[in-house]
Amino acid sequence: MDALANYLHMGGYARFVWPAYGLAALVVGGLLLASLRGLKARERELKALQDSVPGRRGRSRAAADTGQDQ
Amino acid sequence: MHRFANPARFLRLASAILPWSSALSALLIAAGLYFALFHSPADYQQGETVRIMYVHVPSAWLAMACYSTMALSSAVALIWKHPLADLVAKAASPIGAAFTFLCLVSGSLWGRPMWGTWWAWDARLTSMLILFFLYLGHMALINAFDDPSRGAKAAAILALAGFVNIPIIKFSVDWWNTLHQPASVSKFGMPSIDPAMLLPLLLMALGFTCFFVTVLLIRVRTEIIASKLRAIRMTQIHAVPVAVPVAE
Amino acid sequence: MTRKQRRLYFVILGMLALGAATALVLTAVGDGMVYFYTPRDLRTRHISPDRRVRIGGLVKQGSVVRDGKTVHFVITDLTADLKTTYTGVLPDLFREGQGVVAEGKVDGNGVFQASEVLAKHDEKYMPKDVAEALKKSGHWQGETPQK
Structure with missing residues (x-):
């Protein structure tokens, strides 16, 4: 137990070392989550848009594909 | 170059790389954290605060690497008008801003106990703060126009112009008297850092790169x-x- | 010349011009980019005595004298020395032989009255036992002097 407390104490610099690592976790994790959520949201939007116009579905797909091949 | 500028081909390439890069970054960062927090010695002068280096320095490296990526793709977008290059620049700036922010705050948390101040207006710290504002400006400018292509063009010019800041950041500690110490790891000669501390630093840097x-x-x-x-x-x-x- | 080539040359030229302009500005600003002067600069550059300046160098070995909360020490750049007095809390890294940056004014007696003292460290990182082993074996290169 003492060893753990001693370790967490970081030689008296706990209040500088741990916030640095905590912030790193927040920034790295937050960036990853935000990027993944953005991707999922766009994918949902694209699907909804393609489903909302059933008659033109094939065409908008085709338009999107030609858009890719430019 | 043209082959990768094709979005469909890019998407296939991305799906092939993604599982590897994400697994590798998780693995490298986990190993890096183990060495950084449990299996590396305290510094002879700075004690345990040296552990802040293992997040501070990799985030600084990535902040600059990300800007170089952004500037390069901006140049490609301006000169060759590849549609994908604009998208890469747009995708890169929030990542760079995040790394720069992490670098600035972790540096502040390290500076307070060691230097005795949270912040100093020396050349290294100031040029790094400018990098942060360049990223924010890029993010703002890209969305400032109704026509996305005009926003992309303006942002690309900003990214290229701001690139002069990168060598200034790198060499600020050699060109001027700064509170910040010079580089410990450079291409020439042995790094002036003990191997036991270099290992977590490099693991974290590689992990951050894969994460990027x-x-x-x-x-x-x-x-x-x-x-x-x-x-x-x-x-x-x-x-x-x-x-x-007409169609029906 | 195709339009692509023209744009390529335009970007290269623009970057070169911008780089040159930046280099000129930085050389012109010169001193303004410096965070601190050395004790030697203080003598050679005729800095007016009323001006608040930052002086950086090493804390001279054996020069630290504590007098309650007030500390007297000498900042050296190995060519010139500056007597310094400071009252207040010192950073953890402050010690003899280490880098230091002090902000303040030179008083009538030529003593630098610092109102703020920051520690400056070098780029070397090593564990304590390695540092001691190096000192014992005589391979210790000492603290790197400031430029």
């Missing part, structure tokens, strides 16, 4: 879908009333 690649690919993929969405909406707005009878 992973997030960049995710964001570029997002931007490709977003531009596809815009294209579909444009055809719907302009073409639907006229095109439907």
Whole structure:
């Protein structure tokens, strides 16, 4: 137990070392989550848009594909 | 170059790289953290605070590498007009801003106990703060126009002009008297850092690099879908009333 | 010349011009980019005595004298020395032989009255036992002097 407390104490610099690592976790994790959520949201939007116009579905797909091949 | 500028091909390449880069970054960062926090010695002068280095220095490296990526793709976008290059630049700037922020705050947390101040207006710290503002400006400018291509062009010019800051950051500690110490790891000669401390530093740096690649690919993929969405909406707005009878 | 080539040359030229302009500005600003002067600069550059300046160097070995909360020490750049007095809390890294940056004014007696003292460390990182082993074996290169 003492060893753990001693370790967490970081030689008296706990209040500088741990916030640095905590912030790193927040920034790295937050960036990853935000990027993944953005991707999922766009994918949902694209699907909804393609489903909302059933008659033109094939065409908008085709338009999107030609858009890719430019 | 043209081969990778094709979005469909890029998406296939991205799906092939993503599982590897994400697994590798998780692995490297986990190993890096183990060595950084449990299996590396305290510094002879700075004690345990040296552990802040293992997040501070890799984030500084990545902040600069990300800007170089952004400037390069901006140049490609301006000169060769590759549609994908604009998307890469747009995807990169929030990542760079995040790394720069992490670098600034972790540096502050390290500076307070060691130097005795949270902040100093020396050349290294100031040029790093300018880098942060360049990223924010890039993010703001890219969305400041109704026409996305005009926003992309303005942002690309900003990214290129701001590139002069990168060598200033790198060499500020050699050109001027700064509170910040010079580089410990340089191409020439032995690094002036003990191998036991170099290992976690390099593991974390590699892990951050893989993480950067992973997030960049995710964001570029997002931007490709977003531009596809815009294209579909444009055809719907302009073409639907006229095109439907013709098509059927 | 195709339009692509023209744009390529335009970007290269623009970057070169911008780089040159930045280099000129930085050389012109010169001193303004410096965070601190050395004790030697203080003598050679005729800095007016009323001006608040930052002086950086090493804390001279054996020069630290504590007098309650007030500390007297000498900042050296190995060519010139500057007597310094400071009252207040010192950073953890403050010690003899280490880098230091002090902000303040030179008083009538030529003593630098510092109102703020920051520690400056070098780029070397090593564990304590390695540092001691190096000192014992005589391979210790000492603290790197400031430029």
